[in-house]
Amino acid sequence: xxxxxxxxxxxxxxxxxxxxxxxxxxxxxxxxxxxxxxxxxxxxxxxxxxxxxxxxxxxxxxxxxxxxxxxxxxxxxxxxxxxxxxxxxxxxxxxxxxxxxxxxxxxxxxxxxxxxxxxxxxxxxxxxxxxxxxxxxxxxxxxxxxxxxxxxxxxxxxxxxxxxxxx
Numbered sequence: 426x427x428x429x430x431x432x433x434x435x436x437x438x439x440x441x442x443x444x445x446x447x448x449x450x451x452x453x454x455x456x457x458x459x460x461x462x463x464x465x466x467x468x469x470x471x472x473x474x475x476x477x478x479x480x481x482x483x484x485x486x487x488x489x490x491x492x493x494x495x496x497x498x499x500x501x502x503x504x505x506x507x508x509x510x511x512x513x514x515x516x517x518x519x520x521x522x523x524x525x526x527x528x529x530x531x532x533x534x535x536x537x538x539x540x541x542x543x544x545x546x547x548x549x550x551x552x553x554x555x556x557x558x559x560x561x562x563x564x565x566x567x568x569x570x571x572x573x574x575x576x577x578x579x580x581x582x583x584x585x586x587x588x589x590x591x592x
Contacts, residue, residue: 426443464486516561536577
């Protein structure tokens, strides 16, 4: 998912990239509770028939589901923020806090899409200058990646003295 923001007072653009998260943490919690209630009801029914050994396995299933949902929710917090101002392009990456940062001079920055060697691979959107490159938007769909490359190139092409507004 890409969100774009233009800040006219500072004359800069900010692109925020994040993975598509189809279910919020509250939704994940509700799914876990529904599955746990269903497994609990089934486990009680089988235990009344004398098959009490189902309880540990049902508990393990709930724990595995909870761990999987936690990992998905944690991955969904990942962000890449690309800021383009008059002189520089900054790329910030991280989950809850800044983990990595790159800074490139806007005039020398090259933005390119590396096409895959095989049709089933995804392309890679690279941004960098002077031999230092960073892949951005690895979690985006192919269409989103192409659109982002177009918008970033459009921002970088505009003159440093002019406004970098994209229509």
